[in-house]
Amino acid sequence: METKSVNPSYKLELTSSPHVHSRWSTKQAMWFVVIALIPALVSAVVFFGPYQLLIVLTSVVFCVGTEFLIKKIRKRKTTVGDGSAVITGLLLGLILPPNFSLSSTAIGAVFSIAIGKEVFGGLGYNIFNPALVGRAFLQAAFPVAITTWTNPNFSVDTVTSATPLAAYKFDKIFTSIQPMFLGNIGGSLGETSALAILIGGIFLIAVGVVNYRVPLAMIVGILIFAGVFWMIDPVKYPNPAFQLLAGGFLFGTFFMATDWVTSPLTSKGMWIFGLGIAFLVVVIRIFGGLPEGVMYAILIMNSVVPIINRYTYPRIFGEAK
Amino acid sequence: MISLSHSKTFKGGVHPYERKVLTENMPFEFMPNPKQIIIPLTQHLGKAAKPIVKKGTEVKAGELIAEQDGFISSPVHSPVSGKVSKITVGANVIGFPKDAIVIESNETNEIVFMPLLDPEKVTPDEIRERVKIAGIVGQGGAAFPTYIKLSPPPDKKIDVIILNGCECEPYLTRDYRYMIERTNDLIAGLRLIMKAVGVEKGAIGIEDNKPDAIIKLTEAVKDYPNISIEVLETKYPQGAEKMLIKAVTGKEVPPGKLPFDVGAVIQNIGTAIAINDAVAKGEPQFTAALTVSGLGINQPKNLIVPIGTPLSDILDFCGGVKENAVKVVVGGPMMGVAQYDFSAPVMKATSGILVLTDEEVNEHEESTCLRCGKCIDACPLNLIPTKLARLSSLEKFEDAEQLGITVCMECGTCTYTCPANIPLVQWIRFGKQRVMALQKERQSA
Numbered sequence: 012m013e014t015k016s017v018n019p020s021y022k023l024e025l026t027s028s029p030h031v032h033s034r035w036s037t038k039q040a041m042w043f044v045v046i047a048l049i050p051a052l053v054s055a056v057v058f059f060g061p062y063q064l065l066i067v068l069t070s071v072v073f074c075v076g077t078e079f080l081i082k083k084i085r086k087r088k089t090t091v092g093d094g095s096a097v098i099t100g101l102l103l104g105l106i107l108p109p110n111f112s113l114s115s116t117a118i119g120a121v122f123s124i125a126i127g128k129e130v131f132g133g134l135g136y137n138i139f140n141p142a143l144v145g146r147a148f149l150q151a152a153f154p155v156a157i158t159t160w161t162n163p164n165f166s167v168d169t170v171t172s173a174t175p176l177a178a179y180k181f182d183k184i185f186t187s188i189q190p191m192f193l194g195n196i197g198g199s200l201g202e203t204s205a206l207a208i209l210i211g212g213i214f215l216i217a218v219g220v221v222n223y224r225v226p227l228a229m230i231v232g233i234l235i236f237a238g239v240f241w242m243i244d245p246v247k248y249p250n251p252a253f254q255l256l257a258g259g260f261l262f263g264t265f266f267m268a269t270d271w272v273t274s275p276l277t278s279k280g281m282w283i284f285g286l287g288i289a290f291l292v293v294v295i296r297i298f299g300g301l302p303e304g305v306m307y308a309i310l311i312m313n314s315v316v317p318i319i320n321r322y323t324y325p326r327i328f329g330e331a332k
Numbered sequence: 333m334i335s336l337s338h339s340k341t342f343k344g345g346v347h348p349y350e351r352k353v354l355t356e357n358m359p360f361e362f363m364p365n366p367k368q369i370i371i372p373l374t375q376h377l378g379k380a381a382k383p384i385v386k387k388g389t390e391v392k393a394g395e396l397i398a399e400q401d402g403f404i405s406s407p408v409h410s411p412v413s414g415k416v417s418k419i420t421v422g423a424n425v426i427g428f429p430k431d432a433i434v435i436e437s438n439e440t441n442e443i444v445f446m447p448l449l450d451p452e453k454v455t456p457d458e459i460r461e462r463v464k465i466a467g468i469v470g471q472g473g474a475a476f477p478t479y480i481k482l483s484p485p486p487d488k489k490i491d492v493i494i495l496n497g498c499e500c501e502p503y504l505t506r507d508y509r510y511m512i513e514r515t516n517d518l519i520a521g522l523r524l525i526m527k528a529v530g531v532e533k534g535a536i537g538i539e540d541n542k543p544d545a546i547i548k549l550t551e552a553v554k555d556y557p558n559i560s561i562e563v564l565e566t567k568y569p570q571g572a573e574k575m576l577i578k579a580v581t582g583k584e585v586p587p588g589k590l591p592f593d594v595g596a597v598i599q600n601i602g603t604a605i606a607i608n609d610a611v612a613k614g615e616p617q618f619t620a621a622l623t624v625s626g627l628g629i630n631q632p633k634n635l636i637v638p639i640g641t642p643l644s645d646i647l648d649f650c651g652g653v654k655e656n657a658v659k660v661v662v663g664g665p666m667m668g669v670a671q672y673d674f675s676a677p678v679m680k681a682t683s684g685i686l687v688l689t690d691e692e693v694n695e696h697e698e699s700t701c702l703r704c705g706k707c708i709d710a711c712p713l714n715l716i717p718t719k720l721a722r723l724s725s726l727e728k729f730e731d732a733e734q735l736g737i738t739v740c741m742e743c744g745t746c747t748y749t750c751p752a753n754i755p756l757v758q759w760i761r762f763g764k765q766r767v768m769a770l771q772k773e774r775q776s777a
Contacts, residue, residue, distance in 0.1 A: 036751050135752075328714050329586040
């Protein structure tokens with residue numbers, strides 16, 4: 012018999028098992044997140060006008076540029092292709108107030124990547140969500156500009172420019188649920204429309220990028236914690252549905268708290284993390300000086316992720332329960 | 333009707349692309365004897381068999397050529413009639429150097445059988461003895477001498493014999509073909525195992541992607557109320573011993589313990605058939621049934637070949653390797669061993685030969701861990717692969733030991749699922765070996 016296979020002219024790969032790999036890759040997951048943010052981006056344009064695209068674009072360009080430059084300076088391989096800087100840029104842009112200044116946006120973007128991510132060693136090593144680090148910096152640097160809200164395009168109210176949370180905090184006015192669900196309220200670019208956020212968020216869970224545990228824990232958590240206060244005094248405290256839909260809670264739930272790098276690894280840890288954020292949000296909103304607490308709640312919980320991981324390792328198969 | 337909707341399973345696991353369709357409807361073909369066969373003396377886990385033939389000895393198929401040496405060992409029989417041409421030292425056997433007997437086969441094809449035993453009258457001791465002298469080893473991959481598994485320690489009470497018909501490795505269809513083509517023989521084999529161990533209950537675990545096999549087996553056991561067909565979810569690694577026991581009995585085998593300890597004995601489908609053949613047909617184990625598959629082979633097949641057949645003969649018999657092949661694997665794609673030399677021979681426990689293309693291997697570049705937790709969700713043993721791999725790479729072996737690195741069965745689920753393409757199980761394998769060496773040192777100190 013002619014031997015066709017003894018002396019192959021091609022090279023055979025020799026690696027240890029497994030020899031097949033899932034279709035998953037970091038890059039693919041990142042671009043899924045970008046796709047999931049499109050509905051929120053659309054809602055920003057619908058409710059606040061096309062100028063908002065410039066804010067988001069500025070944020071993305073400066074995030075990507077900063078990462079590119081830092082990798083160049085540190086003589087490391089460029090990583091902008093993985094899409095993570097694009098996500099940080101999109102996320103930061105979408106949590107800024109409408110008509111925010113482009114130069115301030117650029118500063119925030121540079122800070123997000125440089126201090127939020129690259130000083131720790133880049134993607135995978137950062138402790139805090141980079142976009143929230145940038146947002147926190149802008150809050151401190153431009154406290155007035157970052158709390159100046161524009162009325163949405165279809166607003167019936169032409170006088171006050173306030174977010175539902177500020178209206179509640181300072182004037183004890185409750186906004187009704189329907190405009191909050193659609194997004195026809197004052198607020199940050201991508202945070203006002205619960206509908207748009209849910210579309211993107213459910214997409215991410217469906218394709219498997221986001222684990223359902225953190226979002227579910229946060230939603231269940233805020234309904235419980237807000238519900239307790241509401242039951243104590245329904246006049247003084249807002250109802251759970253309001254707490255769920257107001258401010259940046261849903262955006263934070265699906266796009267910030269679910270960041271792979273800065274959330275826990277273990278399933279028990281994910282529940283603790285989500286419930287912890289929800290608890291802090293309610294506490295800050297009700298007792299804090301600021302009307303909104305999602306950003307700080309997530310950043311605080313980010314800081315305890317290593318401890319959560321350590322104490323929530325699962326029981327090894329077969330060990331006593 | 334058989335309901336597949338309530339398939340039992342375990343927690344974790346992955347769903348690799350199966351590609352069983354390449355060979356699942358192809359009946360076994362017998363491959364003609366090759367001119368030269370290379371029979372390693374270590375077909376099994378344990379001590380090598382001792383050759384009783386010399387250069388020039390004439391042998392017939394089925395004749396003993398190397399005898400069992402010690403407790404954990406197994407004899408080897410010639411699969412062909414022919415003449416011993418040499419006994420080599422350190423032949424390449426599926427990637428490892430082993431001593432082997434080389435036989436040049438002749439055309440006569442004479443076979444010697446052992447005396448037949450009556451399956452209904454045979455005693456447990458006779459079954460064990462027959463399994464021992466027939467050189468039967470586990471067909472699931474580890475190739476542990478089967479007679480030892482049929483002799484559980486007297487202080488362990490065994491409740492159930494479970495036949496492993498999961499075949500959870502992608503591509504492989506050998507066990508499936510066995511279940512379809514030799515249904516009654518495998519039930520007979522299971523009944524012999526139950527008799528040998530002295531157990532009332534038997535079960536056959538099958539993944540729910542094999543409805544035809546489920547129907548055939550359910551039909552075949554209808555006169556045996558003590559044998560149940562357990563339909564399990566199709567998920568890798570459902571066929572791992574611990575996962576199979578969990579799915580069928582709900583019990584978890586503790587780390588460092590054996591199936592014996594939770595009252596179960598697991599045997600592979602192929603092993604049950606080999607036991608039936610040894611008892612009822614007097615045939616020692618000298619053939620291997622295997623699946624030759626992958627997008628890189630011209631004619632995928634299910635084959636029955638003499639042990640010791642070189643891979644090159646088999647690949648040629650299957651129409652040769654395609655130009656775009658990048659990897660040749662012996663075993664399944666999740667736990668098999670990549671080959672560099674096609675002169676390596678097939679062994680008793682070889683279940684498949686896969687020729688894979690780039691498209692199937694789907695390699696991509698490694699990046700840093702993004703802490704997504706997918707490996708933890710997928711690990712069937714609830715370990716933290718990302719942490720264990722990192723500790724191993726940093727050579728922090730004591731910490732890795734604390735986190736249970738030695739529990740890992742190296743199923744490869746973590747590496748398969750990692751989006752950053754980190755070689756997790758490969759690092760863990762390295763760490764595990766070092767930790768086990770440390771433990772040995774401690775014991776002897």
